[in-house]
Amino acid sequence: MPRRPLTRSREMGWCSKPDKASDVAKQSGGDKPVDDPKQPCPLADANIVSIAWLDGGDSIETAAATQWVNLPQEDAWVDGTEVKNKDRLGMTPRLKVKFDKPGAHSFKAKLLAPTGTAAYTDTEQGRNGNFKYTEDEKSYTTEPDGTKIIAGQFQLVAGGGYKFKAEAKDSKGKKVQTGELTTKRLFYYVEAKMSGLSSVLSSTAVVDSEFDKHHLVLKELTALSITHQENIGDGTDSGTLSGNVDTAIDGAAATKAKKPYLLAVVYTDHLAVKNANVAISKQPVDVGPGKPNVVIPVVSRGLLAPNTVDTRYLWHDIVTGEGWLVEAKFYPNAGGETVIPADKVSYNGSGNYWNEVEVDVTALAAGQGKVEVKVNVVDRMRAGLALGGANQVCVCTRAWWANKNDTSQECVIIHEVGHKVGMVAEGAGNRPDAVATHYSGKGHAGDHCYKGCPAGETSYNTTSNTNASQCVMFGTSNSKSAFCSNCEKAVKKLDINAGW
Numbered sequence: 001m002p003r004r005p006l007t008r009s010r011e012m013g014w015c016s017k018p019d020k021a022s023d024v025a026k027q028s029g030g031d032k033p034v035d036d037p038k039q040p041c042p043l044a045d046a047n048i049v050s051i052a053w054l055d056g057g058d059s060i061e062t063a064a065a066t067q068w069v070n071l072p073q074e075d076a077w078v079d080g081t082e083v084k085n086k087d088r089l090g091m092t093p094r095l096k097v098k099f100d101k102p103g104a105h106s107f108k109a110k111l112l113a114p115t116g117t118a119a120y121t122d123t124e125q126g127r128n129g130n131f132k133y134t135e136d137e138k139s140y141t142t143e144p145d146g147t148k149i150i151a152g153q154f155q156l157v158a159g160g161g162y163k164f165k166a167e168a169k170d171s172k173g174k175k176v177q178t179g180e181l182t183t184k185r186l187f188y189y190v191e192a193k194m195s196g197l198s199s200v201l202s203s204t205a206v207v208d209s210e211f212d213k214h215h216l217v218l219k220e221l222t223a224l225s226i227t228h229q230e231n232i233g234d235g236t237d238s239g240t241l242s243g244n245v246d247t248a249i250d251g252a253a254a255t256k257a258k259k260p261y262l263l264a265v266v267y268t269d270h271l272a273v274k275n276a277n278v279a280i281s282k283q284p285v286d287v288g289p290g291k292p293n294v295v296i297p298v299v300s301r302g303l304l305a306p307n308t309v310d311t312r313y314l315w316h317d318i319v320t321g322e323g324w325l326v327e328a329k330f331y332p333n334a335g336g337e338t339v340i341p342a343d344k345v346s347y348n349g350s351g352n353y354w355n356e357v358e359v360d361v362t363a364l365a366a367g368q369g370k371v372e373v374k375v376n377v378v379d380r381m382r383a384g385l386a387l388g389g390a391n392q393v394c395v396c397t398r399a400w401w402a403n404k405n406d407t408s409q410e411c412v413i414i415h416e417v418g419h420k421v422g423m424v425a426e427g428a429g430n431r432p433d434a435v436a437t438h439y440s441g442k443g444h445a446g447d448h449c450y451k452g453c454p455a456g457e458t459s460y461n462t463t464s465n466t467n468a469s470q471c472v473m474f475g476t477s478n479s480k481s482a483f484c485s486n487c488e489k490a491v492k493k494l495d496i497n498a499g500w
Helices: 021-028 122-127 205-212 235-250 406-421 463-468 487-493
Strands: 048-054 065-068 095-099 106-111 138-141 147-150 166-170 175-177 181-194 216-220 224-226 262-268 272-287 294-297 299-301 309-311 325-332 345-350 353-359 367-381 384-386 392-396 438-440 447-449
Touching (some): 048 166, 048 175, 095 106, 095 166, 181 235, 224 235, 235 392, 262 406, 272 294, 272 325, 384 406, 392 406
Parallel strands (some): 065 181, 181 216, 181 262, 262 392
Antiparallel strands (some): 095 147, 106 166, 166 175, 272 367, 294 353, 299 309, 325 367, 384 392
16 A cells, blocks of 8 residues: 655644554554654754855855846856856845755745945835835745745845845744845946047046945946047037047947946046127227227126126137137217227236236227127136936046146046936935935036035035035035045935946
């Protein structure tokens, strides 16, 4: 007669009582029935042994590792250095649970609350699902060999510096834990250098180091060369520049392959913005033979809100063929107008900072009235740009007619890459909550940080605010190369999973 198989009691962990004494005897190894009809079940004797992160194979485990959460689980991103295998990619790492005996053993597993970086707030988690890790405990059963691989079940978070452990518990309450898995973000960058520049940053080590502190690892690729442009001033200039960069990247297969996790750091000449046809004037003035030259300060409103009226400098020696003088005229009190020849109009200033126009009026007919000159002025000199809709940031190597030093360029690159990864966080979209010292506009274009300056300024575009500012994300170049204590919290939380 065939032996009846043992069956496990769900509640007690014992095998069921055999129906016949002969079966009892056979199970006990003799002809005489045993006194106790209950027999220990082999399944009940099994104990959970371990839970571990898998590391490149179903039988390869690691106690601790880095998880590059922004990169997809694809072979293309395995480089053998930072990324050793696909298990170290993405937000859902694989786990393996082992028992000390084969069989189908039930257990539960969960992620423990992460440490190492400030927890995401409820509002952050509500805006972005990548800010929320899997908190639920889940139930599993091992395969016949007493092991279980868990894949795609537990999500980490998109931020960097979060330290995760997983825990598993068997039916008897025994718990085991993994080692720590630390989240980081990795992306690539390539320097694209305009030909003919004389002051390109000598080393990006300071840039790399600052982002590394916040668990953003930047990997540099072989530099590219692009066509020189004298100035990037308007949308047409930017479009030309962006096209040149794209062409260079497309011509370098190894670089192109890193899209969409690739940024181009573009070194340019001037990034000056021209305010054209600004009218400056003085009245009443006396003109005619023997009369003194008329000197007019160069003052105009800025193009950025709040459009502050301030001293501006004449546009010169930035783009070949573009000068500062548009026209000059005299308007007599009696009516009419007289064109003043260009050779009668000159500039005054210190060095390249030309902030006065001087007009020789001795050739005009004697009279009184208004002298008006239309000029092109420098509205602002930008230190850098993050080109919207492109994977490109720009740093000027020349501003205000002078070469920029390494410190200035380091500051600009960190600032502009900061914009590309999502700073300054304003508490919208997929970004973290607003930085405490966030401001938008107010004399600068875009979102910036006023740490060190007074709150509530109408314009932060002043010398006193620049000098007081403490963060690399202030709205203009301030020679700072680090995120402030407010901004660094958001930098660690940023989600760059989509790339650029």
